[in-house]
Amino acid sequence: MTSGSRRALLAGIAAAVGSFGFTARGEESTPWDLGQLMRELASVRSARARFTEKRFLRMLDRPIESSGTLAYEAPSRLEKLTLVPKRELMLVEQDKVTLETGSKPKRRVLSMSDYPALRAFVESIRSTLAGDQATLERFYKVDFGGDPDRWRLKLQPSDMKTKSFVREIRISGRRGKITGVEVDQSDGDRSVMSMVPDDS
Amino acid sequence: MIRSRVAVGLWLIVLAVAATIIANARFSTDLSAFLPQRPTAAQQLLVDELRDGVVSKLILVSVSGAPPDVLAAASRSLAERLRADRRFVSVDNGDESQFERDRAFVFEHRYLLSPAVDADHFTVKSLRTALDDALELLGSPAGMLAKSLIPADPTGEVLRLIEGMAGTARPATHEGIWVGPDAKEALLVLQTRAPGFDIDAQEEALASIRSAFAEVRRAAGAEALELALTGPAVFAVETRATIKRDAMRFSTLATILIASLLLATFRSPRVLVLGLLPVASGAAVGVAAVALHFGEVHGITLGFGATLIGESVDYAIYLFMQTEPRRGAAGTLARIWPTLRLGVVTSICGFSAMLLSGFPGLAQLGMFSIAGIATAALVTRFVLPVLLPPDFAVTGIEPLAARVRAAFGRARILLPVLGLAVIGAIAVWIARDQRWSDELASLSPVSVAQQNLDQRLRDALGAADVRHIVVARSGSADQALALAERVGKALDTAVSHEAIGGYESPARILPSAATQMHRRDSLPEARVLRARMAEAARGTPFRAGTFEPFVDAVQQARSAPLLERESLGGTKLGIHLDALLVQRDHAWYAMLPLSGVKDVANLRRALAPLYDAQVVLLDTKSETDAIYATYRREAVSLSLLGAIAIVVLLAAAMRSPGRALKVCVPLVAAVLVTTGALLALGQTLTMFHLVGMLLVVAVGSNYSLFFDGSLGAPSDHTSLSLALANVTTVIGFGMLGFSSVPVLSAIGTTVGIGAALSLIFAAALAPRARAS
Numbered sequence: 001m002t003s004g005s006r007r008a009l010l011a012g013i014a015a016a017v018g019s020f021g022f023t024a025r026g027e028e029s030t031p032w033d034l035g036q037l038m039r040e041l042a043s044v045r046s047a048r049a050r051f052t053e054k055r056f057l058r059m060l061d062r063p064i065e066s067s068g069t070l071a072y073e074a075p076s077r078l079e080k081l082t083l084v085p086k087r088e089l090m091l092v093e094q095d096k097v098t099l100e101t102g103s104k105p106k107r108r109v110l111s112m113s114d115y116p117a118l119r120a121f122v123e124s125i126r127s128t129l130a131g132d133q134a135t136l137e138r139f140y141k142v143d144f145g146g147d148p149d150r151w152r153l154k155l156q157p158s159d160m161k162t163k164s165f166v167r168e169i170r171i172s173g174r175r176g177k178i179t180g181v182e183v184d185q186s187d188g189d190r191s192v193m194s195m196v197p198d199d200s
Numbered sequence: 201m202i203r204s205r206v207a208v209g210l211w212l213i214v215l216a217v218a219a220t221i222i223a224n225a226r227f228s229t230d231l232s233a234f235l236p237q238r239p240t241a242a243q244q245l246l247v248d249e250l251r252d253g254v255v256s257k258l259i260l261v262s263v264s265g266a267p268p269d270v271l272a273a274a275s276r277s278l279a280e281r282l283r284a285d286r287r288f289v290s291v292d293n294g295d296e297s298q299f300e301r302d303r304a305f306v307f308e309h310r311y312l313l314s315p316a317v318d319a320d321h322f323t324v325k326s327l328r329t330a331l332d333d334a335l336e337l338l339g340s341p342a343g344m345l346a347k348s349l350i351p352a353d354p355t356g357e358v359l360r361l362i363e364g365m366a367g368t369a370r371p372a373t374h375e376g377i378w379v380g381p382d383a384k385e386a387l388l389v390l391q392t393r394a395p396g397f398d399i400d401a402q403e404e405a406l407a408s409i410r411s412a413f414a415e416v417r418r419a420a421g422a423e424a425l426e427l428a429l430t431g432p433a434v435f436a437v438e439t440r441a442t443i444k445r446d447a448m449r450f451s452t453l454a455t456i457l458i459a460s461l462l463l464a465t466f467r468s469p470r471v472l473v474l475g476l477l478p479v480a481s482g483a484a485v486g487v488a489a490v491a492l493h494f495g496e497v498h499g500i501t502l503g504f505g506a507t508l509i510g511e512s513v514d515y516a517i518y519l520f521m522q523t524e525p526r527r528g529a530a531g532t533l534a535r536i537w538p539t540l541r542l543g544v545v546t547s548i549c550g551f552s553a554m555l556l557s558g559f560p561g562l563a564q565l566g567m568f569s570i571a572g573i574a575t576a577a578l579v580t581r582f583v584l585p586v587l588l589p590p591d592f593a594v595t596g597i598e599p600l601a602a603r604v605r606a607a608f609g610r611a612r613i614l615l616p617v618l619g620l621a622v623i624g625a626i627a628v629w630i631a632r633d634q635r636w637s638d639e640l641a642s643l644s645p646v647s648v649a650q651q652n653l654d655q656r657l658r659d660a661l662g663a664a665d666v667r668h669i670v671v672a673r674s675g676s677a678d679q680a681l682a683l684a685e686r687v688g689k690a691l692d693t694a695v696s697h698e699a700i701g702g703y704e705s706p707a708r709i710l711p712s713a714a715t716q717m718h719r720r721d722s723l724p725e726a727r728v729l730r731a732r733m734a735e736a737a738r739g740t741p742f743r744a745g746t747f748e749p750f751v752d753a754v755q756q757a758r759s760a761p762l763l764e765r766e767s768l769g770g771t772k773l774g775i776h777l778d779a780l781l782v783q784r785d786h787a788w789y790a791m792l793p794l795s796g797v798k799d800v801a802n803l804r805r806a807l808a809p810l811y812d813a814q815v816v817l818l819d820t821k822s823e824t825d826a827i828y829a830t831y832r833r834e835a836v837s838l839s840l841l842g843a844i845a846i847v848v849l850l851a852a853a854m855r856s857p858g859r860a861l862k863v864c865v866p867l868v869a870a871v872l873v874t875t876g877a878l879l880a881l882g883q884t885l886t887m888f889h890l891v892g893m894l895l896v897v898a899v900g901s902n903y904s905l906f907f908d909g910s911l912g913a914p915s916d917h918t919s920l921s922l923a924l925a926n927v928t929t930v931i932g933f934g935m936l937g938f939s940s941v942p943v944l945s946a947i948g949t950t951v952g953i954g955a956a957l958s959l960i961f962a963a964a965l966a967p968r969a970r971a972s
Contacts, residue, residue: 060741064339090341
């Protein structure tokens with residue numbers, strides 16, 4: 001049992017005890033809140049998952065579907081490897097984004113700070129994975145809900161530049177794992193990604 | 201005596217004229233003065249690029265000493281201040297907002313700019329391929345960024361153009377600001393308005409960067425912030441300052457030391473002043489002669505002036521020391537003048553070979569030396585005797601003089617050691633692989649620390665490799681661009697063969713009129729394009745009507761005017777174009793810098809068909825080194841010529857080859873051992889060592905002649921005069937040996953060692969003293 005889930009259990013007990021009219025005491029009584037979720041996420045040092053993604057674009061009359069694998073290593077490395085319909089790699093390391101497309105790979109390295117919209121989008125997932133509440137809140141107004149087994153974050157961009165690009169991002173998950181990311185773009189396009197964690 | 205009054209009057213007039221010329225002379229430290237006078241086309245291009253090419257105008261800036269956030273903020277505010285400064289054409293620090301106008305320009309004119317545009321580009325088949333690619337892009341992670349471009353640009357011209365123009369690797373960023381590895385420093389690249397050779401303007405530009413930085417630091421309250429600057433302008437300014445400082449410092453020091461020595465010997469301030477008169481006159485006339493003949497005086501020539509002290513003070517010393525109370529100065533001169541004159545003519549002979557040099561720098565040194573030595577000798581001969589007190593004689597030196605003479609007499613016992621030294625020197629010469637330095641950089645006084653800083657910033661910035669440049673010359677800007685396009689095609693071949701990594705071209709920013717017209721003519725009209733697009737999109741998920749913006753854009757481009765330089769306005773691309781397309785002397789040059797050059801032979805093959813069309817592949821490094829090597833080879837042959845002239849002269853003057861040989865042997869031996877010593881000390885020789893050797897011969901020939909015995913064996917006074925002359929020479933040049941300017945230190949070390957050895961060899965090889 002991870003310390004996070006033990007704390008969640010304690011929180012559950014505390015809530016139950018509380019409902020019986022006792023006052024919860026000290027640190028054991030931490031309620032399930034954003035901070036708690038973030039600490040739990042932060043305790044995950046690496047994670048892998050399979051994903052499927054659907055993109056609904058206004059200029060297209062049917063969605064584009066893709067699938068592949070995701071890998072995360074704390075605190076700042078995120079790799080998205082699309083396998084279907086074509087092999088494609090997106091690798092995020094600190095401020096650097098590497099895009100690799102095609103069968104004889106063509107590499108493009110971007111600096112996220114040159115692309116604020118891209119950065120806001122990447123940070124929504126990466127900061128969530130890292131449990132980095134400060135960074136998350138630098139880019140987004142964060143709305144938190146649900147319980148440890150079914151939590152969700154609603155992120156709304158705080159600066160105008162990102163707002164012109166992303167309207168809202170919804171991240172859902174279970175305990176220290178993310179299970180879905182939905183992005184609503186400001187132009188009406190949206191994408192839905194669901195992840196199935198590889199259990200390690 | 202009327203004759204002596206005439207001499208003094210003439211001398212004063214000459215000095216006044218020289219002073220006037222010097223007051224109006226232009227002084228330069230531009231290394232291009234050391235490039236050839238009659239260059240090849242490639243060399244001329246190189247010199248022009250070094251003088252006022254874009255590379256010469258770049259200043260790289262590093263701001264360090266604070267956390268990344270503070271550095272980024274400091275970089276922004278420094279850039280903001282400098283952008284308001286007219287001295288800078290461009291200030292780049294990674295800030296993308298600076299490129300908005302460029303992006304707008306590329307987007308608006310994509311169909312005139314894109315190399316992919318031709319009639320085939322808009323067939324149903326091509327459009328279908330483009331749509332498939334667009335769909336793939338939409339599904340990829342990059343799709344989110346590129347998505348908005350697709351309806352107006354489904355064929356991907358903007359991405360293609362940006363990729364072609366961005367070319368080289370870009371530095372890392374923090375908060376959008378360029379930073380070095382680990383974000384320990386923020387980086388900026390500035391381009392000055394003034395050309396690189398205008399060192400005064402560059403110095404001003406550097407000063408304004410420093411003061412802007414001081415303001416930024418004050419405003420940020422971050423005292424720990426540090427500024428570092430590098431680039432050709434920084435080097436040039438620093439070089440000038442170093443040369444000035446060293447020449448000043450070392451000649452002052454040498455003057456003080458020599459003056460003290462003379463004062464201690466002569467015990468008369470008046471005589472001391474008189475002793476320095478030939479030196480001062482020689483230097484003044486030397487500088488004036490150079491200014492008159494070359495139009496400007498190079499800093500190195502001036503630095504060299506310092507060395508003349510050590511040489512020309514000798515004449516006065518010989519005169520003063522050998523004047524005996526009974527005979528007076530005039531009598532002494534009558535006795536020693538023939539010897540002295542032969543020494544002077546020998547020196548002039550040696551240096552006149554340098555006048556023949558095709559390199560203004562070397563010729564300047566020759567001119568300076570000849571004028572300086574001749575003047576110093578003439579002043580000693582004709583002016584000093586008039587100014588000396590009639591009963592002048594140096595007294596109280598007899599015991600010392602006798603000891604010196606005795607020492608010279610015993611010098612013979614050194615012969616075995618000296619012989620070994622000569623053999624050793626020859627052995628060192630043979631053993632060393634690299635005797636000569638053939639890199640122009642060996643002349644650069646830029647410190648290793650500064651060079652390292654430069655390399656580090658260049659690496660961090662991914663600054664283009666400016667070593668290889670293809671230059672296309674033509675009569676008009678448009679023709680040069682058309683030629684650049686042909687070169688571009690050849691270079692594309694080289695890229696596909698992986699002979700080079702890539703290249704930049706002015707024609708990418710501004711295609712030739714013909715190319716633009718061709719592209720414009722291949723754009724289909726709206727009705728046709730709309731129909732083809734509909735057919736191409738059949739079966740794809742794209743909704744009908746998605747590409748109306750594309751159809752409109754193409755329609756607009758069909759009637760748009762062709763692009764000219766003015767269309768670029770004040771964009772970064774415009775500034776870049778001005779660097780790559782330049783006008784010089786009624787001709788236009790298109791520059792195509794290459795990056796990642798791997799296979800020069802292949803590259804040359806690709807360019808071969810264009811060589812008769814005024815296209816040159818310029819390898820700046822090897823071209824510079826080749827110039828320098830020519831320069832050095834020329835210096836060697838001129839020195840040999842000078843040496844031969846000296847031998848012939850001596851033989852003629854002495855009417856005996858045998859005696860001439862005897863005079864020459866100590867000189868040759870001294871030069872050999874000096875060279876060996878320099879090599880053994882780990883130095884590689886430059887032509888300034890050679891210049892030093894000539895000086896050794898010039899100075900040493902005096903010693904040799906005095907020891908030769910034609911005046912009888914050297915008297916006590918003569919011996920002391922030789923010793924004193926030698927010590928002053930060693931001090932004068934030895935001082936320069938400590939200079940950080942390679943040119944000055946090369947001459948200084950060579951003559952310092954060489955002069956001392958000359959005297960020792962001359963004494964050791966002197967004919968056995970006859971009983972006098």
